[in-house]
Amino acid sequence: MSQTVSAPPAATRRRRRRLRTLSRRDVVVATLMLGVPLLLDLAFIWVPALASVFLSFTKWTGVGSITMKSCADLPSAPGIPQPGCLYGVQNYHQAFTNYPDFWPAVRHNALWLAVFLLLATPLGMLFAVILDRGIRGSRIYQSTLFLPVMLSLALIGIIWELIYSPNYGLINTLIGHNHNDNLIDWLGNPRLNLWALLVEASWRQAPYVMVLYLAGLKAFDPALREAAVVDGANPWQTFWRVVFPALRPINIVILVVTVIESLRAFDLVYITSNGNPLRGLELLSVAVTQNIVGETQRIGFGSTLGVVLLVISLVPISIFLWQAFRREEQR
Amino acid sequence: MTTTAATTPARTSHPPATPARRPRRVGSVAAQMFMLVMSVLWVTPIVFALYVALRPVEETNKLGYVSLPRHLTLANFANAWTQSDMWRFFLNSVYITVPAVLITLLLASMVAFVVSRLRLRFTIPLLILFTAGNLLPQQVIITPLYRIYLAVHLPDWISGNGLLYNSYAGLIVINISFQLGFCVFVLANYMKTLPTEIDEAALLDGASLWSRYWRLTLPLCRPALAALATLLTTWIYNDFFWAITLISTGNKRPITSALANLQGQFVANHNMIAAAALIAAVPTLVVYVLLQKQFIAGLALGSSKG
Numbered sequence: 038m039s040q041t042v043s044a045p046p047a048a049t050r051r052r053r054r055r056l057r058t059l060s061r062r063d064v065v066v067a068t069l070m071l072g073v074p075l076l077l078d079l080a081f082i083w084v085p086a087l088a089s090v091f092l093s094f095t096k097w098t099g100v101g102s103i104t105m106k107s108c109a110d111l112p113s114a115p116g117i118p119q120p121g122c123l124y125g126v127q128n129y130h131q132a133f134t135n136y137p138d139f140w141p142a143v144r145h146n147a148l149w150l151a152v153f154l155l156l157a158t159p160l161g162m163l164f165a166v167i168l169d170r171g172i173r174g175s176r177i178y179q180s181t182l183f184l185p186v187m188l189s190l191a192l193i194g195i196i197w198e199l200i201y202s203p204n205y206g207l208i209n210t211l212i213g214h215n216h217n218d219n220l221i222d223w224l225g226n227p228r229l230n231l232w233a234l235l236v237e238a239s240w241r242q243a244p245y246v247m248v249l250y251l252a253g254l255k256a257f258d259p260a261l262r263e264a265a266v267v268d269g270a271n272p273w274q275t276f277w278r279v280v281f282p283a284l285r286p287i288n289i290v291i292l293v294v295t296v297i298e299s300l301r302a303f304d305l306v307y308i309t310s311n312g313n314p315l316r317g318l319e320l321l322s323v324a325v326t327q328n329i330v331g332e333t334q335r336i337g338f339g340s341t342l343g344v345v346l347l348v349i350s351l352v353p354i355s356i357f358l359w360q361a362f363r364r365e366e367q368r
Numbered sequence: 369m370t371t372t373a374a375t376t377p378a379r380t381s382h383p384p385a386t387p388a389r390r391p392r393r394v395g396s397v398a399a400q401m402f403m404l405v406m407s408v409l410w411v412t413p414i415v416f417a418l419y420v421a422l423r424p425v426e427e428t429n430k431l432g433y434v435s436l437p438r439h440l441t442l443a444n445f446a447n448a449w450t451q452s453d454m455w456r457f458f459l460n461s462v463y464i465t466v467p468a469v470l471i472t473l474l475l476a477s478m479v480a481f482v483v484s485r486l487r488l489r490f491t492i493p494l495l496i497l498f499t500a501g502n503l504l505p506q507q508v509i510i511t512p513l514y515r516i517y518l519a520v521h522l523p524d525w526i527s528g529n530g531l532l533y534n535s536y537a538g539l540i541v542i543n544i545s546f547q548l549g550f551c552v553f554v555l556a557n558y559m560k561t562l563p564t565e566i567d568e569a570a571l572l573d574g575a576s577l578w579s580r581y582w583r584l585t586l587p588l589c590r591p592a593l594a595a596l597a598t599l600l601t602t603w604i605y606n607d608f609f610w611a612i613t614l615i616s617t618g619n620k621r622p623i624t625s626a627l628a629n630l631q632g633q634f635v636a637n638h639n640m641i642a643a644a645a646l647i648a649a650v651p652t653l654v655v656y657v658l659l660q661k662q663f664i665a666g667l668a669l670g671s672s673k674g
Contacts, residue, residue: 059486059577060576060577062576062577063576063577066576066577067482067486067577070479070481070482070581071478071479071482071494073475073478074475074476074478074479074498074548074552075479075494075497077475077541077544077545077548078497078498078545078548078549080545081509081513081516081541081542081546082501082509082545082546082549083497084512084516085509085510085511085512085516086501086504086508086509086512088512088516089508089509089511089512092511099515099518164406167399167402167403168403170399172396172399172400172403173400174400174403175403177407178403178406178407180660181407181410181411182406182410183656183664184410184411184414184656185410185414187602187652187653187655187656187663188606188649188652189605189606189607189608189624189627189648189649189652190608191606191624191627191645192624192645192648192649193413195627195631195641195642196413196414196416196417196642196645196646198638198641199413199416199417199420199433199638199642200412200413200416202433204432205428205429205432205433205434206433206434207412207416207433207434210432210433210434211434215432240410240413244410248664248668249667249668249671252664252667252671253671255668272395287671290671293503294671297503297505300505301505301506303506303507303608303609304608304609307608307612307628308608308627308628308631311628311631311632312612321507322505322506322507325507325510325511326507326510326613328511329510329511329514329613330613336511336515339511340511340512343510343511344508346505346507346508347504347505347508350503350504350505350508354500354503354504357499357503358496358499358500361499361553362492362495362496
């Protein structure tokens with residue numbers, strides 16, 4: 038590892054002392070303990086992530102190998118599969134201009150994020166704040182609300198289909214729209230289905246945020262709140278002026294979780310549409326996956342959509358890393 | 369994880385002035401009402417699914433789901449179990465979840481031990497590498513990963529078809545790699561809070577690095593490991609995306625992703641699909657009843673940094 042690299046005198050001395058305490062066998066063991074997991078992480082996470090970037094500049098059906106030649110230089114005859122070739126920014130150009138699913142997908146992901154940020158997450162925080170005040174029965178409330186967090190999204194999609202069922206479902210029966218002449222197709226109508234899924238997703242997201250936020254509130258120093266109360270602040274002011282600012286770290290974690298969960302949204306759409314594309318439910322994550330399934334694979338184009346997702350997700354990831362590691366950097 | 373209400377001191381220290389008490393009582397009644405309504409709303413989908421699953425499809429086709437029951441029966445559960453390979457899917461889930469959880473915890477604790485005890489120069493970049501890997505949306509890496517899985521050949525005794533693609537091994541590996549980041553992050557933070565004196569004493573006694581890890585540090589991490597094991601088991605059991613994209617053969621899929629196949633198979637009988645989904649939820653419901661505290665403790669460890 039880094040022990041052999043020369044360093045400033047004080048550090049060198051310390052490191053030498055440390056080196057003496059490690060036998061050669063210890064060094065081998067430490068290298069393996071670090072090396073094996075690192076290799077796995079690199080091979081299956083970071084190599085594919087970087088390969089995504091490279092492949093996004095190629096055109097490849099997955100048949101044959103990738104040549105390092107420009108696609109324009111290769112003869113293309115209809116019926117004969119072209120080997121992979123360099124395609125420049127053509128994939129990006131196609132995605133932004135004439136791929137019909139792209140802008141709907143971006144819009145839907147943005148809407149997903151907006152609903153999470155403005156409704157589901159604040160609702161979860163409200164649950165947490167109420168429960169943290171120790172009202173009667175808070176443990177029962179917490180357990181009840183928490184149940185969806187344990188369930189898989191596939192299962193959530195299935196049980197909500199019963200609620201939304203046009204003829205038999207709970208909602209249409211309650212509002213009297215369960216007759217064949219006035220059915221509301223919550224999951225099939227492209228203008229409704231995303232909203233229907235957002236209700237399902239929020240049903241799980243709100244209690245997830247609740248649990249995270251409760252953990253933060255438990256660590257909050259009650260003396261601060263008491264001081265605010267003594268100073269005459271009402272509960273609303275106490276929360277926004279004292280508690281919320283003091284919980285900045287957990288607020289950032291929740292913000293990051295919210296953004297990333299809305300970029301990852303996939304399972305609910307897949308279950309609801311039985312794995313087929315469904316109008317109204319286009320998402321970036323779904324579009325990526327559609328390019329690797331089926332007869333004609335578009336590895337280059339699929340990677341391009343993946344890179345778009347990567348670039349967007351780097352924002353919340355950087356925020357999280359900055360929040361989590363900045364204090365140690367100063368040490 | 370004992371939870372004491374944090375507000376008690378604030379309430380008792382403040383002499384209850386008569387005008388101030390009234391709004392608080394009104395507030396707490398409102399809070400009770402709100403939480404009651406929300407809790408009812410929150411359990412409705414699950415109770416409703418259970419209710420539908422307990423009724424024959426012929427009856428609900430006639431009366432709709434929102435109607436009083438003529439028959440309540442477990443037939444849907446029994447049929448869902450016998451008319452599909454459910455036991456197989458459950459077994460697949462066990463084959464994948466158990467090794468994935470154990471290996472993830474082993475590897476993550478090794479990384480966490482090395483970075484928290486040896487003070488290497490690259491500690492922070494290393495931790496960033498692992499943590500960021502876990503935060504990526506899975507779809508960012510799926511396209512190249514899919515090609516890698518089709519290109520890597522395995523001996524036949526590991527994978528039936530000779531590829532990483534469509535094999536238990538492949539699914540185990542990606543679950544490990546993906547969850548490593550989170551566990552390294554949590555365990556490295558946890559180990560930093562452990563007192564270093566014991567470790568230094570062992571060092572003076574000439575204990576090897578491995579025994580300092582295996583005999584000293586790991587036992588001290590038991591609470592964190594238990595919480596993480598609960599979280600990981602639930603997450604990997606609930607995984608849908610990796611299994612849908614990296615396993616093509618229906619009967620090799622673990623139960624959560626097999627629900628997609630069952631949905632197609634039982635398409636004429638939604639009551640039976642609901643029953644199948646509820647059967648698939650049993651292991652997570654067991655965790656919910658018995659290990660909820662562990663699960664929440666795991667989430668708390670991940671979100672609060674020491």
